Amino acid sequence: MTEALTLALVGLLMALAVWTLVARDTFAAVAGFVPYGLLLTLAWLQLRAVDVAMTEAAIGAGLTGVLLIAAASRLRSTEAPAWAERPGVLTRVLAAIVSAAVAAAVGAGVLLLPDPAPTLAPAVAQNIASTGVGNPITAVLMSFRAMDTLLEAIVLLLGLVGIWSLAPDRFWGGRPGPAPTEDPNGILGYLARVLPPIGIVVGVYILWVGADHPGGKFQGATVLAAMWLLVMLAGLSDAPAVDRRWVRIALAGGPAVFIAIGLLGAGVAGAFLGYPEGLAKPLIVVVEAALLPSLAVTLALLLAGPPRREGGGK
Amino acid sequence: MNTPTLLGLCAAVLVGLGLYGLIVSPHPLRKIMAFNVMGNGIFLVCAVIARRGAGAGMGGDPVPQALLITALVVAFAASALAVALVLRLFEETGSTSLTAQAAAPQPAVAEGEV
Amino acid sequence: MPTSVPVDLTTTGGLLLVFAVLLPFVGLMLGFVLGGRRAQQVAWATIGLGVVLVAAIAHQLWVSGDALVYLLGGWAPPLGVTLRADGLSVCMMVLVMVVVIGIGVYANGDFGTPDGMREKRGALTFWLLLLAVWGSLNLVFVSGDVFTLYVALELLTFAGVPLVSLDGRGETLQAALRYLIYALAGSMFYLLGVFLLYGAYGTLDIALLAQRVGAEPVAWGAAALMTAGLLAKTALFPLHLWLPPAHAGAPAAASALLSALVIKGAWFLVVRLWVDVFPGVVTLPSAQLLGALGAAAILVGNVVALRQARLKLLIAYSTVAQIGYLFLMFPLVAGLDAAQMNSASAVTGGLLQAVSHATAKAAMFMAAGLIYATLGHDRTADLRGAGRALPMTMAAFALAGASLIGLPPSGGFLAKWLLLSAAIATAQWWWVAVMLVGGLLTSAYVFMVVVRAMAPPALGWVPKVQVPRYQQGAVLALALCSFLLGLAALLPFDVAQIGRGVLLSSGAR
Numbered sequence: 001m002t003e004a005l006t007l008a009l010v011g012l013l014m015a016l017a018v019w020t021l022v023a024r025d026t027f028a029a030v031a032g033f034v035p036y037g038l039l040l041t042l043a044w045l046q047l048r049a050v051d052v053a054m055t056e057a058a059i060g061a062g063l064t065g066v067l068l069i070a071a072a073s074r075l076r077s078t079e080a081p082a083w084a085e086r087p088g089v090l091t092r093v094l095a096a097i098v099s100a101a102v103a104a105a106v107g108a109g110v111l112l113l114p115d116p117a118p119t120l121a122p123a124v125a126q127n128i129a130s131t132g133v134g135n136p137i138t139a140v141l142m143s144f145r146a147m148d149t150l151l152e153a154i155v156l157l158l159g160l161v162g163i164w165s166l167a168p169d170r171f172w173g174g175r176p177g178p179a180p181t182e183d184p185n186g187i188l189g190y191l192a193r194v195l196p197p198i199g200i201v202v203g204v205y206i207l208w209v210g211a212d213h214p215g216g217k218f219q220g221a222t223v224l225a226a227m228w229l230l231v232m233l234a235g236l237s238d239a240p241a242v243d244r245r246w247v248r249i250a251l252a253g254g255p256a257v258f259i260a261i262g263l264l265g266a267g268v269a270g271a272f273l274g275y276p277e278g279l280a281k282p283l284i285v286v287v288e289a290a291l292l293p294s295l296a297v298t299l300a301l302l303l304a305g306p307p308r309r310e311g312g313g314k
Numbered sequence: 315m316n317t318p319t320l321l322g323l324c325a326a327v328l329v330g331l332g333l334y335g336l337i338v339s340p341h342p343l344r345k346i347m348a349f350n351v352m353g354n355g356i357f358l359v360c361a362v363i364a365r366r367g368a369g370a371g372m373g374g375d376p377v378p379q380a381l382l383i384t385a386l387v388v389a390f391a392a393s394a395l396a397v398a399l400v401l402r403l404f405e406e407t408g409s410t411s412l413t414a415q416a417a418a419p420q421p422a423v424a425e426g427e428v
Numbered sequence: 429m430p431t432s433v434p435v436d437l438t439t440t441g442g443l444l445l446v447f448a449v450l451l452p453f454v455g456l457m458l459g460f461v462l463g464g465r466r467a468q469q470v471a472w473a474t475i476g477l478g479v480v481l482v483a484a485i486a487h488q489l490w491v492s493g494d495a496l497v498y499l500l501g502g503w504a505p506p507l508g509v510t511l512r513a514d515g516l517s518v519c520m521m522v523l524v525m526v527v528v529i530g531i532g533v534y535a536n537g538d539f540g541t542p543d544g545m546r547e548k549r550g551a552l553t554f555w556l557l558l559l560a561v562w563g564s565l566n567l568v569f570v571s572g573d574v575f576t577l578y579v580a581l582e583l584l585t586f587a588g589v590p591l592v593s594l595d596g597r598g599e600t601l602q603a604a605l606r607y608l609i610y611a612l613a614g615s616m617f618y619l620l621g622v623f624l625l626y627g628a629y630g631t632l633d634i635a636l637l638a639q640r641v642g643a644e645p646v647a648w649g650a651a652a653l654m655t656a657g658l659l660a661k662t663a664l665f666p667l668h669l670w671l672p673p674a675h676a677g678a679p680a681a682a683s684a685l686l687s688a689l690v691i692k693g694a695w696f697l698v699v700r701l702w703v704d705v706f707p708g709v710v711t712l713p714s715a716q717l718l719g720a721l722g723a724a725a726i727l728v729g730n731v732v733a734l735r736q737a738r739l740k741l742l743i744a745y746s747t748v749a750q751i752g753y754l755f756l757m758f759p760l761v762a763g764l765d766a767a768q769m770n771s772a773s774a775v776t777g778g779l780l781q782a783v784s785h786a787t788a789k790a791a792m793f794m795a796a797g798l799i800y801a802t803l804g805h806d807r808t809a810d811l812r813g814a815g816r817a818l819p820m821t822m823a824a825f826a827l828a829g830a831s832l833i834g835l836p837p838s839g840g841f842l843a844k845w846l847l848l849s850a851a852i853a854t855a856q857w858w859w860v861a862v863m864l865v866g867g868l869l870t871s872a873y874v875f876m877v878v879v880r881a882m883a884p885p886a887l888g889w890v891p892k893v894q895v896p897r898y899q900q901g902a903v904l905a906l907a908l909c910s911f912l913l914g915l916a917a918l919l920p921f922d923v924a925q926i927g928r929g930v931l932l933s934s935g936a937r
Contacts, residue, residue: 002317003315003316003317003320006317006320006321007320009321010320010321010324013324013328014324014327014328014331017327017328017331017332017351018331020335020344020347020348020351021331021334021335021339021348021351026341026343026344029344029347030343030347033347033350036351036354037354040354040358043321043324043358043361044361046317046321047317047318047321047361047362047364047365047374048365048368048373048374049361049364049365049374049379049382051379051383052357052361052379052382052383052386055382055383055386055387056386059386059387059390060350060354060386060389060390063390064350064390064393067390067393067394067397068343068346068347068393068397071343071397071400071401072343074401074404075341075343075400075401075404075410078341078404078409078410079341081409081410081411082340082341082344082410082411083340085340085411085413086338086340087338087340091337091338092338095333095334095337095338096334098333098337099330099331099333099334099337100330102329102330102333102653103326103327103329103330103331103333104326105649105652105653106325106326106329106330106355106359106620106649107322107323107326107327108645108649109359109624109627109645109646109649109650110319110322110323110325110326110359110362111319111322111323112644112645112646113363113366113624113627113628113646114627114628114646115366117363117366117367117375117627117630118367118627118628118629118630118631119366119367119368119369119375119630120367120375120376120377120506120507120630120631121367121368121369121370121372121374121375121376122369122370123506123507124370124372124376124377124507125370125371125372127503127507136372136376137376137379137380137383139376140376140377140379140380141380141383141384143501143503144377144501144503144507144508144509145377145380145381145508145509145575146500146501147500147501147509147576148380148381148384148509148575148576148579149384151567151576151579151580151583152384152387152388152579154453154456154583155388155391155579155582155583155586156387156391157456157457157460158456158560158583158586158587159391159392159394159395159586161456161460161553161556161557161560161590162395162557162586162587162589162590163394163395163398164553165549165553165557165590165593165594166398166399166402166590166593166596166601167549168596169548169549169550169596172547172548172549173546173547216383218383218387243463243546243547245461245463248460248461248463249461251460252457252458252460252461255453255457256454256457259450259454265501266443266446269502270502271438271499271500271501271502272443272446272498272500272501273500273501274501274502275501299390302390302391302394303394305394305397305398305401306398306402329620333613336609336613342605342609345609346609349609349612349613349616352613352616353616356616356619356620356623359620359623359624359627360623360626362627363623363626363627366627367630377507377626377632378623378626381575381623381626384575384579385578385619388579388582391586392582392585392586392608392612392615395586395589395608396605396608396609396612399589399593399601399604399605399608400605402593402596402601403598403601403602403605406596406597406598406601407598407601407602411602412602412605412606
């Protein structure tokens with residue numbers, strides 16, 4: 001039974017992937033990309049990766065979809081010139097050969113993976129008790145491989161600095177995104193007034209429950225970011241200017257707290273990012289609580305792009 | 315052929331399709347989309363590996379799943395930077411072409427220099 | 429605690445490695461929050477602390493005679509992540525420190541925030557990205573886990589790409605986008621290799637992988653994918669097309685940072701993988717292929733450089749060529765291993781090539797920036813007068829060029845000497861020919877630039893701008909570092925080999 005479902009899933013995934021490739025109009029291709037992302041969520045579920053499925057739905061399909069749709073709608077006039085620059089037959093044949101070779105290598109790799117597969121699941125199960133959390137993925141992200149999570153938060157911040165640096169000099173310190181033109185009393189304004197309180201509760205809940213069940217700060221932060229983006233899109237609040245001190249503190253605060261607690265661990269527990277006996281769960285909660293608003297602001301601003309208009313006085 | 319293997323082969327096809335699109339598409343936004351397709355294929359490979367590592371009461375090996383979450387978020391940040399570059403390029407030059415412009419790039423005049 | 433492999437216990441001073449990785453990023457966050465001209469001050473404070481840190485790490489390495497290891501969170505591999513610094517890592521960390529200081533001094537002139545302005549986009553971005561490049565490279569050098577290295581590569585990409593488009597012109601935005609696409613494709617290939625390695629061997633730790641990896645198809649596939657991805661990021665022929673416009677279009681200090689340091693990160697990873705993780709997996713023919721690509725890079729890069737009308741493009745194509753030298757070490761190492769001889773000299777040769785190229789290329793790009801400021805242009809046909817107006821700078825350019833050509837006593841000479849000896853010892857004569865031809869071609873364009881610059885200027889010509897002495901001093905200092913590096917041959921030990929005996933003895937052979 002699941003085989004049939006998987007076969008259908010695979011068929012649809014490949015059809016949509018081909019669609020994003022061959023669709024003549026970029027906007028149509030992007031329109032195929034979003035359901036492709038949602039189908040991937042089902043694929044993760046088929047592979048029993050629930051946390052990953054939530055992250056894919058939130059970030060892979062959701063935020064990336066919004067990003068691409070917004071860009072495609074602004075770049076409509078570049079369709080024709082781009083189509084005229086299509087590479088010749090020779091390039092396409094070479095590219096097809098290279099792609100087929102890589103695909104074959106990946107396929108062979110998948111088929112040749114050893115059986116029984118080496119796994120760290122028993123090691124995680126053995127050591128999870130000392131981390132105080134029940135969700136093994138949270139344990140890996142926040143304890144065993146906490147350095148990767150810290151570095152990832154820094155990567156996001158660095159990406160945002162890079163995006164902001166693209167602004168024209170005259171708009172530096174200004175606000176990203178177009179000026180709000182929506183009617184604050186229209187349907188979008190209505191949604192932006194009703195949904196965010198629910199969204200905030202959902203986001204915080206996802207963070208909270210991520211300690212012992214599927215969930216976590218990335219998924220929760222995405223919901224919060226989406227709520228803020230909705231409010232900005234509806235014109236109820238303007239995007240923040242990038243030179244405001246509170247924006248910068250909000251962005252850097254999460255990783256800073258993470259590093260501080262890591263250093264605390266170095267002093268008290270004998271290892272950077274180690275947790276003292278019995279204090280693991282509370283400290284992890286503190287770090288996640290500090291990271292949640294930082295991540296939400298970062299994700300929303302990554303979508304908003306570089307400053308495009310004046311920021312007004314300080 | 316069980317589910318993980320089937321999805322693993324699907325992942326291989328996605329990687330190939332994404333790579334083809336990345337090389338061949340002239341429009342940068344399509345290249346970014348193809349990059350995401352290729353990335354998702356690679357993530358699928360990792361999820362297959364995680365599923366094969368099920369044990370100790372878990373449905374899948376949690377370490378690769380944690381790696382996947384990190385990689386998904388980093389890929390989004392990369393897409394955001396790439397899209398921001400494409401949009402700025404369009405604003406600056408009116409085109410998103412990646413082929414060499416008519417004039418070779420002039421060296422930048424750094425701030426402070428005349 | 430899970431049982432640990434003896435090689436992975438935290439050593440004394442291991443915590444210094446954590447600081448070495450995080451200090452630049454803490455500086456970045458602080459500078460980001462404080463903003464404005466304080467970002468530059470924070471950057472300098474961070475660099476000051478960094479010097480102390482690197483000195484401490486080097487001292488600890490020297491005293492203990494073994495690699496520094498740190499178990500993050502107290503978890504040992506395969507579950508946890510380790511940081512590991514051997515002689516190779518510490519040499520690269522010292523190199524990055526020296527070049528960052530040189531570029532920082534130069535950039536004080538170009539990227540200071542003018543009075544009266546609260547915050548300038550270009551200045552703030554440059555100082556933050558300088559710190560980011562430094563921190564990402566430190567992470568690349570000391571990370572002992574292949575997935576953490578993926579995150580480090582992404583950090584390096586995010587730090588390097590905005591440097592290309594720092595001035596916001598259309599061409600540089602285009603060059604930055606092209607660079608980003610190549611770099612992201614490269615990261616994805618590398619990540620695929622990481623996943624395959626985990627699927628086959630159940631660990632992401634470099635030391636454990638070295639023990640478990642065997643000569644089988646999955647390992648070959650992973651090695652090929654990871655190497656291909658890294659070659660795109662280090663711009664080895666034929667994946668070099670993004671580099672010249674990107675490095676030539678950036679402001680001088682940013683070009684120096686990109687050419688000297690950013691591309692070395694990916695190269696270092698190839699070395700780490702080929703020499704430490706995959707020695708039993710990579711075959712001599714594949715190493716020869718890598719060397720052949722390097723030879724092609726040397727020939728193509730130098731020939732195209734000769735034909736460039738603009739100085740910065742000439743220097744950028746010279747970078748493409750010099751990267752080729754960095755990849756000549758692989759067939760030499762493989763050849764020495766196959767002949768049961770010690771391959772340490774070839775590894776040291778590659779390391780010296782990287783160090784001397786980094787310092788020389790940084791000096792060259794910054795010299796080009798000063799020439800542009802003085803002349804108002806950088807056309808190679810009209811460089812006359814530059815020598816009279818900027819004697820220190822032209823001397824620096826000549827010294828840096830001498831190192832790239834390989835004249836004694838420069839680091840480039842010592843590096844090529846070691847590589848040539850290895851080539852002769854393994855009877856791989858074709859690399860000798862390649863290196864000699866490369867040296868000849870490099871000398872052609874170096875002499876051309878220097879001779880044209882020394883020509884007297886037109887009557888009544890005055891420099892457009894009087895560049896400050898300290899900028900010229902920074903350029904000269906870096907060029908001297910490269911030129912005098914050959915004196916390292918006088919050192920009685922092989923710094924690059926400290927701490928690597930453990931990995932070599934546990935590697936699958």
